[in-house]
Amino acid sequence: MLTRRIIPCLDVAHGRVVKGIRFSGLRDAGDPVERARAYQQQGGDELVVLDVAATVEARAHHLQVLRDMRHALMIPLTAGGGVKGIDDAAALLEAGADKVAVNTAAVERPELLVELAERFGRQCVVVAIDARRLKADAPVPGAPVPDWEVVIRAGTTSCGRDALEWAEEATTLGAGEILLTSWDRDGTRLGYDLELITAVHARVGTPIIASGGAATVEHLAEAFAAGADAVLAASIFHDHETTVSQIKDDLHQLGIEVRR
């Protein structure tokens, strides 16, 4: 039986792990290779490493971080942050990533997903979708308003697309997995946006990694129940509140199959 995955996420800027709330207010959370080793040791099922600086100067540094991680890791590694084209993706894969996450560039030019899937295979292509809830805002009477919209450029820009429609289109074009982040919940510790997970799960047939808002093992269990195949978490691990192995023991107690 395929187990549910626990995926620690490292946001990296200029060679350091950082963590923010609602995509801003970054603070330092350690050395990325050291953190990656620790999460592997604890039973992390794979790692996601995002270059949140994503500038030209930061990129070279980031590739070296990935090379060092690959040397240390015997589990899969997804890399992303600022991937604009095939060449960026190829550089991340050559440095040691097994999968590449694309976000803004795919929204702006969806054919990128086709190109990536043709070149590297869809199992290698993760579409990262940052979804912001519109439901709570005052809807325009009579006008169709999506429940969630896609935000891009690290959450700073609304692009007016329906997040569910984009999830479906992206997987049709070439994404083999969806990294689904709730903009509203990211960093808030309020739990995942379960309705968002349920809605995307009903719409697409590819695996979903739920992201944004995890603080407790119950939050993770709820995300799995809503249809997530994997859960991404950052601060609960970075802040040493708990370990991946403790989380997995607790999930096992709740009857959820995990690799232990």
Next chain:
Amino acid sequence: MADSGGVTVLRTGAANLASVVAALERAQQTIRWADSAQDVVDAGHVVLPGVGAFGPAMARLRADGFVQALRTRIEQGQPTLAVCLGLQLLGAGSDESPNVEGLGVFSQRAVAFGGGLRVPQLGWNRVEPAGDWLTSDYAYFANSYFLAEAPVGWAAAYSTYGSQRLVAAIGRRGVLACQFHPELSGPWGQALVERWLAGGWPC
């Protein structure tokens, strides 16, 4: 331990080789790249990695002239490790590229997952060997196609995705072919790679 000649890796085009290279380097192996069919014939150990699509990978093997050399060394049980798509390439063909012939070492074909399963299968699944040639543990899979039955004469291990049983690995003498990625399957996967380097299986 493996001969000091290192490991010869085939480039099947799009394949991401960094992880498999890292696993071999952790096992103190020197990496060589296969540039000619003779390299594949002469090599002590050969790795056929597999990420990408069936058709383009076979086209690359044909263009490089590796098909006969690979088939021969697998039939003779010379040390060869085939990973993921690499396992499927040993068969007759695949639903993924219906008109493309595989290496034809055995007659099984790779087929697509059906029945509402989420595709690709991504993540850690339990590997259950038939017999005691492998220990049972979790391995990392990333596949949309699979072999339903192992070929006769090979040691086999299976996994179950949803209600679908699939071939997880097969082995015969020096040959190990895995649907999962041993290079991404933690210490168990690393130990499997090292056991293959050390001599394989007496079956």
